[in-house]
Amino acid sequence: MKVTLVDSSLRDGMHSVAHQFSAEYVAQVAAALEAAHVPVLEVSHGDGLGGSSIQYGWAAASDEALVRAAAEAVSETEIAVLLLPGIGTLRQLQHARSVGATVARVATHCTEADIAEQHIRWAREEGMRTVGFLMMSHMLEPSLLAEQAQLMESYGAEVVYVVDSAGALVPGTASARVAALRNSLECEVGFHAHNNLGCGVGNALAAVDAGASWLDGSLRGLGAGAGNAQLEVLAAALERSGHETGIDLFALMDTAEEVVAPAIPEPQTIDRTALVIGYAGVYSSFLLHARRASEKFDVDTREILLELGRRRIVGGQEDMIIEVAAELRARRASAEAA
Secondary structure: OEOEEEEEEEOHHHHHHOOOOOHHHHHHHHHHHHHOOOOEEEEOOOOOOOOOEOOOEOOOOOHHHHHHHHHHHOOOOEEEEEEOEOOEOHHHHHHHHHOOOOEEEEEEEOOOHHHHHHHHHHHHHOOOEEEEEEEOHHHOOHHHHHHHHHHHHHHOOOEEEEEOOOOOOOHHHHHHHHHHHHHHOOOEEEEEOEOOOOOHHHHHHHHHHOOOOEEEEEHHHOOOOOOEOEHHHHHHHHHHOOOEOOOOHHHHHHHHHHHHHHHOOOOOOOOHHHHHHHHHOOOOOHHHHHHHHHHHHOOOHHHHHHHHHHOOOOOOOOHHHHHHHHHHHHHHHHHHHO
């Protein structure tokens, strides 16, 4: 089976470096990825177009500068951007297209596919490759997730993704969701894995067996939470499983080892808080926010994340992290006073 691998090191991987990759570095990585025959690479702030802000973290360069740098460094590899309606705007997508983006990945919470209609339709009409992203897919049963995917397909999406934003899926639950989409759609199906439960590559392989033909990964596993499926490992595992990727595996390994590894502050690991994100089913990009709230209110980060999971808090509700931390601190003070 032919699998299209998408590198997300320069978008989701931005979370691992507080969104501080420079335009020059983006160009260097993009050129190396093209040399390794990676067909699609994603570029933008970690939270997508328009994410650079006091709430999500200021980036070292504008989305337009990053996209332009990547586009000018490649000749065949397609440049993708991520847009979360409500964080990014249609105008920002238009600007990204004008400087070289050819793939639009429009992401919504798994129950809110309808808010992507305008953006997917526009991108399709403008000749961009259109991709729908159903985030936090673990929160919706497979049949209901497929209904949301059908909406995205009806708007013009050429690929619809099951997105494990929390790293909360395991192979069985990942494959069930992908199979539900594969049985309900005419377009292609993709899978985006996070590694909070250590299942990133395993889930991606299960997704392919269930019918996914697009898979995301990142070099050295960079990404929010415990990171994404490690791209160079995923490429090797796919080939050992008999799937065709078209990737130059040694060139990809060299890029990971010689270009990416020296540029990151510390290796991507599954520490106790990243593990709790997957266990609690919380959005992976909450990790750094929860750690800051933990320090400010002197509350265990894991308690914050578990409470966020109990309340089913999703991306876009980052303000609740502070509220939850303050409430937990108040509860503890009340208990101590009693």
